[in-house]
Amino acid sequence: xxxxxxxxxxxxxxxxxxxxxxxxxxxxxxxxxxxxxxxxxxxxxxxxxxxxxxxxxxxxxxxxxxxxxxxxxxxxxxxxxxxxxxxxxxxxxxxxxxxxxxxxxxxxxxxxxxxxxxxxxxxxxxxxxxxxxxxxxxxxxxxxxxxxxxxxxxxxxxxxxxxxxxxxxxxxxxxxxxxxxxxxxxxxxxxxxxxxxxxxxxxxxxxx
Numbered sequence: 001x002x003x004x005x006x007x008x009x010x011x012x013x014x015x016x017x018x019x020x021x022x023x024x025x026x027x028x029x030x031x032x033x034x035x036x037x038x039x040x041x042x043x044x045x046x047x048x049x050x051x052x053x054x055x056x057x058x059x060x061x062x063x064x065x066x067x068x069x070x071x072x073x074x075x076x077x078x079x080x081x082x083x084x085x086x087x088x089x090x091x092x093x094x095x096x097x098x099x100x101x102x103x104x105x106x107x108x109x110x111x112x113x114x115x116x117x118x119x120x121x122x123x124x125x126x127x128x129x130x131x132x133x134x135x136x137x138x139x140x141x142x143x144x145x146x147x148x149x150x151x152x153x154x155x156x157x158x159x160x161x162x163x164x165x166x167x168x169x170x171x172x173x174x175x176x177x178x179x180x181x182x183x184x185x186x187x188x189x190x191x192x193x194x195x196x197x198x199x200x201x202x203x204x205x206x207x208x
Contacts, residue, residue: 004033005148011189015196018185021167025196034195036148040113042073043146044102044131047138048095055159055202061090079103098133105131121149144191153183153190163197 016023037043049065050058068089069077078086078099086096105111111131116124121143128139140154154160164182165172186193 007150008033011192015189015193025200029199034148036146040146041075043142045073045099047141048098048133064089075103075106079107095133101132151188151190155179159198160194163201167200
């Protein structure tokens with residue numbers, strides 16, 4: 001794992017000045033920050049596992065997947081595993097096929113993660129979304145946790161919406177206008193705000 005992003009300290013100061021709720025969360029959760037593994041294949045696999053299931057369920061499935069890979073989560077290892085073996089880890093049929101397809105595309109160099117760093121957030125989301133089983137939410141998780149982009153606001157994430165409802169005393173789902181207002185207020189550090197909002201509902205920092 002790398003250290004915290006270069007913008008992290010400045011972002012905390014800016015968010016604390018702009019928003020009382022953020023200030024409270026930043027003071028309360030002093031430990032930790034966004035980090036990166038710098039391993040996009042690992043992170044893409046983890047995001048596929050985590051789609052539409054709870055954090056606890058995702059952790060359980062990923063643990064079995066990791067064991068099946070003998071702790072070597074890379075394209076060569078996954079490519080050798082059958083769909084049947086992947087499903088035995090707890091993956092759905094579609095997720096298993098998506099993971100196999102990802103491994104093949106990387107091995108055949110049909111997907112090149114290196115070009116993402118020169119793309120805008122939206123360009124990167126569009127590029128990542130061309131992968132099987134990777135939609136907007138998964139692409140945003142990659143931009144957050146692998147590339148540590150500073151202004152990701154993943155509004156398809158149930159945890160984030162729950163955290164906003166809880167901390168700002170809004171109904172669930174929070175009104176779209178309010179979400180847009182927060183985005184404007186938190187930019188260009190929505191990723192940092194997202195991280196602290198997640199922390200408010202989960203003691204263990206999320207990592208992909």
